[in-house]
Amino acid sequence: MPFPLAHDDPPGLGAYRLLARLGSGGMGTVYLARSPGGRTLALKTMHARIATTTEFRTRFRLEADAARVIGGRYGAQVVDADPLAETPWMATEYVLGPPLDDAVELAGPLPEASVRTLGAALCGALGQLHHSDVVHRDLKPSNIMVTAHGPKVIDFGIARALGDDRLTHTGAAVGTPAFMSPEQATGQEHTPAGDVFALAGVLVFAATGRGPFGEGQPADLLYRVRYAEPDLTGVPAALVPVLSRCLAKDPAGRPTTAELAAQLHDGSGDFVDQLPDAVLAEIGRRASEVWQVLPQRLPAPPDQPATVPSADVPAARGPSRRGLLMAGAGSVLGVAGAGAGVWAWLGGSEPGPGTGPGYTKPKPGPSVSAVKKKKLDSVWQKQFGGPDDDQNPEVPLLAGDQVVLVANAGARGVDARSGASRWTFSLYADDSWQVASDGTHVYQIARDEHRDANGSLRTVSFFLARVDLATGKAGKHLAPVSDAQHNGIINRLLAVADDTAYLAISHGKVKRYERQLPWSVMAVNLATGSRKWTDPLPFRSAESDENHFLSAKVVGGLLVALQQMNDGKVRVVARDIRTGKVAWDKPWKGADRRLVRDPLTADDKHLYLGYGPLRALRLSDGGQAWDTAATRPGKTYGPPVLKDGVLYAVEKDLGLVAFGTGSGKPRWAEKSEEGPRADHVVHPVVGSAYAYTYSQTDQVLRAVGLTSHATEQLYKTSGTRFTAHEKSRMVIASGPDFLAGFPLR
Incomplete structure (x- = not known):
């Protein structure tokens, strides 16, 4: 359980605000911490008295390296670390469960x-x-x-x-x-x-x-x-x-x-199905408890001044859209009591032995035409978690009648209509950029290990393969990613379109940090396996493992990507898909790299950007076609979504607004009393009759009528990101711990 901070604990380390102590030992102290985006982390530090010792500093660095090796699937994923700081520290995911x-x-x-x-x-x-x-x-x-x-x-x-x-x-x-x-x-x-x-x-x-x-x-x-x-x-x-x-x-x-x-x-069944009820209840309790922790600090002893060492920590923000695990979980868990009852509420797929006499399987939610503003359950909910990681792009991916979750060094195919898990497979790295979809097929970067006669690992190579959506198995080698010179030993699959895969690949032998390697963007013909072109990225060495890319999409003959620089600034870079040469490169002033990881929104003329004023950039030259800063000064919008030639975005403190794509002028604005509570940094989902926006404060998905321009339905949800799966007519809600389906009307 968390304990109050000591009087001389720093307010934060790096970019992370300290909330409480989790424990302290001979080597150092572990804190509960929050990132600037609201993510809860465990932050481990080394005691000052040993931080000057080379041996212990080396141990600390090796500990961080080993934690990175095991990754988020089998360990606490490393989010950030600075073993060279005056007080060495390492931030990892906060694991929801008991030792x-x-x-x-x-x-x-x-x-x-x-x-x-x-x-x-x-x-x-x-x-x-x-x-x-x-x-x-x-x-x-x-x-x-x-x-x-x-x-x-x-x-x-x-x-x-x-x-x-x-x-x-x-x-x-x-x-x-x-x-x-x-x-x-x-x-x-x-x-x-x-x-x-x-x-x-x-x-x-x-x-x-x-x-x-x-x-x-x-x-x-x-x-x-x-x-x-x-x-x-x-x-x-x-x-x-x-x-x-x-x-x-x-x-x-x-x-x-x-x-x-x-x-x-034998590898069958899910781990959670074998856990005793009391352990499941404890996992649920800890999941609720972590969001109730408020910073507390013990007073200094009478003979010491009540001062706290200064730290360069950003001001605290409210919980981010990646944040709240399950608002209200504490009250639900308190009522549920027995572990199996808790698990049923958490989204267990079927009642099993020991589920308890009070268990009733949730029924599908009624249609949107039911009683106005009544809070409904999802059609289905499963405990399939996506990544709670700022390094990974938004998920899930869409492919045919499935959604594909990529998290914790694995991928899972889920039937969008029923929520049934169809297959899973492991990835060689805990990185969502190892899998991509063109909307119909799923592709992955797979790994080949080459061993000698004694079974010792000698070399590793990587290749592109199409995933069989019936089994989750990788098909034949479509194209190599790495070669004999170790190019591509670290890689990212950016996008797939029209039988071409676009990748970011590293060159040379692995160094301490990924950004100390030279990188290139590469296009591969999936039909022939040949490389169409390779274009080097400007070399920007830094002691960082952050991805160069935040989001990428092929549109209008261009590979349009958001790239983050070493200084944290974001640029929009468009490459000609025939040659790989940069067609234009524009700064996105004021963009927060921790937020702008949504799928890009574009039509055949414009790229549309939010997170501030709403803007349209011409695909032809990257120039600005229009900007709401001129027509609606001072207004802030989240990521936009395009549907049938109309652009939709949530305006902060107002609600959903629809815009014309050519002029950027508003067509209509929401007039619901609930509108100002919509979370503007979560992109809306648009169907044929309703648009869906999310309120983190209320933990609800709101259906806004495209004719009435008012809220007509509320759905309870623990998701934080939402995707339209049009083929199944479902809104897919995802988060770090759950996947759920709601009707898309």
């Missing part, structure tokens, strides 16, 4: 099915580390967070690359004695087999509530780890031989993570 030791204390030992699912998922996490030649070295229950999407491994404070002994003294045992491997206990080389040993100890704990070598003084524990047989009393009988092999004293006798995963679980 495993708290979960077991709360719910008791987990049933066999839960232990098997947990173990298989952790094998995936460790496997991802090991494939990058990194070992964790401190896997234990308190370093494993249990979320509805799966376990996440955290705290890489002593993780390191295989063979790197610079931070380990000969004969020194580093780690947690109760879960160390015998070789680690004697200060020997800790290999992936050592992580497997620790994983087995974690699973024994999950199944019994205690470790395999008991409790006691560190010296006693280290002796038992080295010489005693593990105590597997209480472990389900079918798991005993599996875990016994993992706990072999000889590392050569232990299975690999892939072998262990196959013995534990």
Whole structure:
């Protein structure tokens, strides 16, 4: 649980405002923090007394590197870090769930099915580390967070690359004695087999509530780890031989993570289905609690001045459109009580064993023509989360009768009409830019690993493939992305149109930061696999991993993209799709790079921009065709949406406004009393009879009549982004934790 800030804690670090303490240890302190855009994060710092020590600074940097390797699917995704600061810090996603030791204390030992699912998922996490030649070295229950999407491994404070002994003294045992491997206990080389040993100890704990070598003084524990047989009393009988092999004293006798995963679980079903009710309730409680935290600070001791170190922190803003997880969740969870009831409310797809007698499956919402302004439920809601990450573009993608969510190093195809999950597949990187759609097909950047006769990884190459929308499997290689000179080892799939894929690719060997690499934009013919052209980006070296691109779209013979500069400013750059040469390049003055990631809005003549005055740029030369700053001075608009030759945008403190595309003059403005509550930074969705806008304050989606110009229907929603899926006649609401469908009329 969060604790008040100490009197001498800084108000913030980097761009992040500190809200509370989450914990403090020998190395540093972990804070609850918020980004300028309203995202809640965990921010870890190093104690000042050790920050001047080269060894500990190196550990901190390696910890950040290891956390990046494991990514957001299996760990707490790194959002930002500055290991070179006077006070080194690292900001990661705030994981919604308890650590495993708290979960077991709360719910008791987990049933066999839960232990098997947990173990298989952790094998995936460790496997991802090991494939990058990194070992964790401190896997234990308190370093494993249990979320509805799966376990996440955290705290890489002593993780390191295989063979790197610079931070380990000969004969020194580093780690947690109760879960160390015998070789680690004697200060020997800790290999992936050592992580497997620790994983087995974690699973024994999950199944019994205690470790395999008991409790006691560190010296006693280290002796038992080295010489005693593990105590597997209480472990389900079918798991005993599996875990016994993992706990072999000889590392050569232990299975690999892939072998262990196959013995534990067949890969079917969702992780959340195996969690006890009490754990589900705790996840829901934490999801609600995090948004109720207000900054508090303890007073200084009487003999010290009540001063706080200054920090260059932006002024606090209200929660962003990526922000509020579930407004009102606390009150709902309080009523729901039992964990299964909570899960039913959170969006479990079907009632299962133990759902509780009070559970009733939500019914589809009535049509928009029902009683005026009555709050209705969604047609369907599922706990399929999109990325809550400022590095990734807006989701979901649309393809045929499906929507495609890309998040946490994976993609999921969902039936837009019913919300049923059709397929999932993993990505090689936790980056939404690895997948793109042309509206009909989905394409991905896939990875080939090339190994030698001993199975050691030698080289990696990347290629483009079309995804089979029936199975989620990648088809044949359509075109290479990388080549023998390592071009494209880091890459982004910007857009696909007319059998051509447009990518951003890096050149040269990987450096510490992505922006220290040269990059190019490239067009690839998907029919022949050949490169049509390659155009270098101006080199802008910086200590940053931020993408060069915010959004991209092919329109009117141009690849139009929003590009962010090192200084944070945004430019609109248009390239001729025949040659790749820049046709025009214009600054977008005042654009906030954290917001302008929506799909671009354009017709065959103009590109339309919001987030301030509404503007139209000519596609022919990038010149300004019109600007509402002249016709409606002082008015602020969010991202516009085009429908049947009419441009729609939400005007701040007014509501929905419709404009003519040629002149930029308003055609009509909303006249609802609810209009001023619409969130202007969320783009509207427009159907044939209604336009839909979102109120974050009320947590509702509003249907505004295109004839009446007034609110005619309200829908309860926990989504923060909305997309029209015209083929299924659905509004798709997405957010970091849920996907839902509402009628599009």
